[in-house]
Amino acid sequence: MKKIVACYKWVADEADIRIDEKSRALNFDRVKYKISEYDRNAIEVGNSLKDKYSCEFVAVTCGAQVESSLKDVLSRGPTNVYYINDEILADADGGVTAKVLAGIIKKIGAVDLVICGEGSGDEYGQQVGPRLAALLGYASCTFVTKLDLTDEGLMAERKLEDGIEVVQVQGPAVVTVLPDINTPPIPTLKQILGAKKKPTTKLSLKDIGLSRDACAPKLKNIGVLGTVMERKGICMNIDGLSIQEAAEKLAKRLSADGILG
Amino acid sequence: MSGIWVISETPKIAWEMLAKARELAGNEVVTAFVVGDYETGMDAISFGADQVLLLEMPANIPWEECRDVILKAGETNKPSLIMVAATRRGKDLAAQLAALLDAPCVSECKSIIKDGENFLTERIVYGGLAVKKMVSNGCLVATIPPGTYHPEKIEGRSGDVKQLKPQGFKMVVRERRPKPATSVNISDANIVVGVGRGFGSKEEIQMAERLADILDGAIGCTRPVAEDLRWLPEECYIGLSGQVVRPALYLCAGVSGQVQHVYGIRDAKTIVAVEKNENAPIIRIADYYILGDLKEVLPALIGAFAKAK
Numbered sequence: 230m231k232k233i234v235a236c237y238k239w240v241a242d243e244a245d246i247r248i249d250e251k252s253r254a255l256n257f258d259r260v261k262y263k264i265s266e267y268d269r270n271a272i273e274v275g276n277s278l279k280d281k282y283s284c285e286f287v288a289v290t291c292g293a294q295v296e297s298s299l300k301d302v303l304s305r306g307p308t309n310v311y312y313i314n315d316e317i318l319a320d321a322d323g324g325v326t327a328k329v330l331a332g333i334i335k336k337i338g339a340v341d342l343v344i345c346g347e348g349s350g351d352e353y354g355q356q357v358g359p360r361l362a363a364l365l366g367y368a369s370c371t372f373v374t375k376l377d378l379t380d381e382g383l384m385a386e387r388k389l390e391d392g393i394e395v396v397q398v399q400g401p402a403v404v405t406v407l408p409d410i411n412t413p414p415i416p417t418l419k420q421i422l423g424a425k426k427k428p429t430t431k432l433s434l435k436d437i438g439l440s441r442d443a444c445a446p447k448l449k450n451i452g453v454l455g456t457v458m459e460r461k462g463i464c465m466n467i468d469g470l471s472i473q474e475a476a477e478k479l480a481k482r483l484s485a486d487g488i489l490g
Numbered sequence: 491m492s493g494i495w496v497i498s499e500t501p502k503i504a505w506e507m508l509a510k511a512r513e514l515a516g517n518e519v520v521t522a523f524v525v526g527d528y529e530t531g532m533d534a535i536s537f538g539a540d541q542v543l544l545l546e547m548p549a550n551i552p553w554e555e556c557r558d559v560i561l562k563a564g565e566t567n568k569p570s571l572i573m574v575a576a577t578r579r580g581k582d583l584a585a586q587l588a589a590l591l592d593a594p595c596v597s598e599c600k601s602i603i604k605d606g607e608n609f610l611t612e613r614i615v616y617g618g619l620a621v622k623k624m625v626s627n628g629c630l631v632a633t634i635p636p637g638t639y640h641p642e643k644i645e646g647r648s649g650d651v652k653q654l655k656p657q658g659f660k661m662v663v664r665e666r667r668p669k670p671a672t673s674v675n676i677s678d679a680n681i682v683v684g685v686g687r688g689f690g691s692k693e694e695i696q697m698a699e700r701l702a703d704i705l706d707g708a709i710g711c712t713r714p715v716a717e718d719l720r721w722l723p724e725e726c727y728i729g730l731s732g733q734v735v736r737p738a739l740y741l742c743a744g745v746s747g748q749v750q751h752v753y754g755i756r757d758a759k760t761i762v763a764v765e766k767n768e769n770a771p772i773i774r775i776a777d778y779y780i781l782g783d784l785k786e787v788l789p790a791l792i793g794a795f796a797k798a799k
């Protein structure tokens with residue numbers, strides 16, 4: 230039986246982040262967390278392979294506050310979730326994250342296929358998947374839109390700038406998937422309730438033999454500035470103006486602004 | 491640790507990066523890894539490389555499998571900066587090199603400044619909502635989007651060109667299906683009409699097309715309209731992972747204005763939104779907007795613009 234792992238990141242929902250107009254600082258006060266969108270595609274790939282070939286399928290994550298994500302991920306198909314929750318990972322960059330995930334995957338042992346999203350919803354560094362492949366000594370098969378298992382490995386369609394490339398891998402691989410590979414279903418009530426009965430496996434950095442020094446990011450963040458736009462924000466159909474009148478008002482405005490030829 | 495490496499699957503992006511590498515390198519050696527013949531190698535030298543290592547890839551092997559042979563070239567001297575073209579293949583290769591060198595990797599790097607022993611870099615995060623500044627010490631890997639720098643040919647340069655023979659591959663290409671050439675080009679249109687998921691059906695897009703016709707503009711869309719619904723070609727979608735447009739007017743309907751989409755319209759001179767939900771984010775970034783159902787508003791706009799012209 231093949232063993233499949235899907236990795237996911239618990240990220241701030243970017244739609245909830247507000248930017249202070251004056252200081253351009255980001256405000257996370259009202260932010261909710263979610264499983265990064267691309268990783269939902271990755272989890273669903275693992276889930277459908279599990280159903281198709283009766284593989285063993287588990288999820289893996291790490292971070293500073295990932296415990297709230299466990300029920301959510303388990304409702305999406307995996308039979309277990311292996312995780313490391315450690316404050317030191319609050320500042321983790323792609324390099325640190327890959328080291329921790331690789332450590333967990335080695336601990337699980339004899340994993341045939343690792344599936345990651347193409348990038349994460351927050352940083353979108355697009356590097357954890359290929360980094361994992363390098364650290365594990367697996368093939369790195371990125372930007373995949375179609376995936377199937379073979380006896381010795383896998384066949385995949387990769388979407389690159391100039392077209393599609395169909396590749397064959399013999400042996401274990403890390404695959405990163407694009408959002409067009411599937412449409413992750415919203416978990417049903419039954420799946421959500423079922424998730425509560427599934428096991429979780431908590432590991433520590435010590436368990437995977439990673440020192441705290443190795444978890445210091447090599448990229449130091451020296452500031453994040455929100456991008457702001459100066460816009461007029463004028464509503465055309467206020468004061469009970471009909472759509473027809475609003476449309477004509479807009480056409481006049483744009484003409485006056487010199488935009489309509 | 492010294493020198494700068496420039497790695498690209500296509501010569502053009504290598505030349506662009508070489509311009510920057512030359513500026514950052516001072517007296518240090520700039521090494522280019524490119525695919526091609528001796529002629530390609532000499533070109534890289536005239537664009538700023540001191541030495542060129544030609545990667546000779548078998549036809550059925552993905553280019554990024556050149557990883558190990560590149561690492562080997564660095565065994566005796568680790569470079570202080572590795573610039574890789576930020577294509578999909580390039581990003582894969584860059585991340586693997588970074589992992590094996592235990593180096594940081596700045597993906598889609600927007601700027602690099604040398605500050606003593608450190609590199610200061612910038613990139614976009616949170617789907618286009620913010621710019622992040624970072625500092626790194628030690629070997630840095632950065633992927634550079636095509637078009638970031640201007641290539642500069644320098645007369646009279648000389649240098650070494652050598653062949654590398656990559657081996658030890660994990661992937662084999664079984665088939666390649668090139669993308670059909672399209673004529674869609676919205677990145678230099680003066681007026682762009684944006685189509686979002688608020689359009690109820692493919693047929694309704696005709697209204698946007700009529701509007702674009704009258705305004706002499708082009709049709710653009712959001713990612714789900716192209717990638718999920720497949721109502722418009724992929725070349726039409728605007729945003730972080732699609733096209734960036736800079737029109738005088740971006741007029742969109744049924745577009746909610748999520749950060750990833752807004753990234754691609756930030757430089758539009760004027761933004762007009764047709765939207766039925768007054769709490770949609772697009773309202774906060776529009777210059778003018780009409781609240782209402784696009785099925786009613788678009789025909790009214792078609793009439794009004796036809797009259798105004």
Ligand SMILES: Cc1cc2nc3c(=O)[nH]c(=O)nc-3n(C[C@H](O)[C@H](O)[C@H](O)COP(=O)(O)OP(=O)(O)OC[C@H]3O[C@@H](n4cnc5c(N)ncnc54)[C@H](O)[C@@H]3O)c2cc1C
Nearest residue numbers: 686687688712713729730731732744745746750751766784
């Ligand atoms: C990493 C990442 C990268 C992404 N990159 C991109 C990208 O490059 N480009 C991109 O576009 N997206 C991108 N996305 C997706 C993006 O987050 C949004 O999901 C997408 O832009 C939303 O598209 P939309 O506005 O068409 O649809 P929706 O968000 O569904 O909005 C539809 C809007 O239409 C309105 N509406 C509905 N019916 C009507 C009607 N009859 N009349 C008027 N208004 C109506 C609704 O009120 C709503 O505001 C990315 C996402 C991620 C996670």
